[in-house]
Structure formats: structure tokens, C-alpha cells
């Protein structure tokens with residue numbers, strides 16, 4: 001279930017986010033009340049992390065095509081850095097259909113863990129709409145296609161490559177999302193700052209690591225059925241090491257600020 005997965009990853013995401021982008025982001029925001037659109041908001045993890053780090057007053061417009069996630073995203077209360085309660089509203093729609101007029105009056109466009117799920121055309125039109133609205137964009141936690149497991153295993157690279165190909169199925173951007181998105185904004189004259197935001201998973205994140213490992217392997221086998229037997233054995237070994245606190249995993253992500 002998506003909400004369960006998002007809850008499981010929220011702390012690792014929060015620890016990974018590139019805080020170095022906060023000062024340049026704050027410097028690119030207009031004075032006065034902020035209107036912030038969070039695209040693909042899920043249960044609101046981006047709101048919970050970012051709103052307390054930005055000045056108030058803030059109004060967040062939470063976009064998602066999943067109504068149940070939107071209900072969870074607006075369930076709690078969040079305050080801006082100065083203690084002002086943040087107001088929220090939802091937009092239940094397909095974000096790939098947003099046009100420049102929809103973003104009129106937006107002070108900041110943000111998204112987290114979203115870009116790899118989009119196609120190039122959607123990223124191009126988001127960049128176009130964002131530039132037309134003359135607002136900055138903070139696009140965080142995009143998978144970068146690199147993982148490192150310690151101790152290493154000879155199968156790691158083959159599984160990683162199959163997983164990356166699976167992410168690119170049907171023209172989705174997958175691990176190409178950070179580069180394609182940065183290029184889309186730069187082509188429109190924006191300065192783009194890019195910072196790493198890796199998950200660093202160890203014994204303290206055994207549940208998340210086990211779930212990530214399992215889904216990583218499943219996707220790889222869906223892409224490369226010929227790997228099934230080897231990966232089954234691999235996953236059993238890796239889950240054993242994970243449960244014993246002997247596995248460390250780095251999953252690279254990238255945070256982008258386009259201003």
C-alpha cells in the first residue's frame with residue numbers, strides 16, 4: 001500500500017534532503033504570504049519537512065491523483081518557521097495536465113520523489129509552466145540510478161542495471177529524471193542548483209531496507225526474468241544480513257533548485 005511505503009520512508013527522506021538548498025531557496029522567494037504547490041504530494045511528507053523551514057504565512061496547494069493520499073496529507077497541522085499555522089487545500093487531478101495558467105500566483109513549485117515517475121514531455125511542460133509563472137522550483141529526492149551495498153556482492157551491478165531499465169519502462173524517466181529536468185529548466189534560462197540527497201540505510205533502518213531490497217529485486221526480475229533463480233538466492237542472503245544488522249545501503253537521490 002502506497003501510504004504505508006511513504007510512512008516507512010519519511011524519516012530516511014527527511015535525513016537525506018539537501019539542506020544546503022534552503023538558503024538559496026529562501027532568497028528566491030517573494031516577500032509576503034507564500035502560495036506553495038506540492039506536486040504528487042502523497043501523504044504530505046514534503047509539506048511536513050519544508051513548511052517549518054520557510055517563513056509564514058503559507059498556503060499549500062497539494063496536488064495528487066490519489067484521493068486517499070490527499071486526505072492523509074491534510075489530516076495534520078503544520079506551522080511555518082515563525083509559528084504561523086500553514087493552510088492547505090487539495091487539488092485532486094493529474095499533474096501532467098497542469099498548464100501555465102494553473103500556476104498563476106504560485107510562489108514556489110515543489111515536488112519530492114516524483115520526477116522518475118514522469119515522462120520527458122511532462123517534465124518539459126512543468127518547466128514551461130513554472131517559468132511562465134516566474135516561480136522557483138524545488139524538486140527533491142529524485143532517484144539517480146546508483147546504489148551501493150556493503151558488503152558488496154557480484155550480483156549487485158546486474159540487479160541495479162535491470163532495476164534502472166525497469167524504471168525506464170514505457171518511456172518513464174526513472175534515473176534520467178534529474179538530468180532531463182535540470183536541462184529542461186536550463187534551456188529556459190533558469191539557474192539550476194543540484195545537490196546529492198542519498199539515503200544512507202543501516203541497522204537503524206532495517207524495515208525500510210528490507211522493503212526497498214525486496215521491491216528492488218522484484219522489479220529487476222520483472223525486467224530480467226532470466227535472473228529469477230539467482231536473485232531469489234541473493235535476496236534471501238541480503239535479507240538475512242539486513243536482519244542481523246550487517247548490511248548498509250546507499251541509494252543516491254538528487255535535489256534540484258531551479259530559480
Ligand SMILES: C[S@@+](CC[C@H](N)C(=O)[O-])C[C@H]1O[C@@H](n2cnc3c(N)ncnc32)[C@H](O)[C@@H]1O
Pocket residue numbers: 006039040041042043044045046063064065066069093094095096111112113114117
Ligand atoms: C513516490 S510518491 C511521493 C509522495 C510524496 N511527495 C513524498 O515525498 O512522500 C509519488 C506521488 O506522486 C503521485 N503521482 C504520480 N503521478 C501523478 C500524476 N500524474 N498526477 C498526480 N499525482 C501523481 C502519486 O499518487 C504519489 O502520491
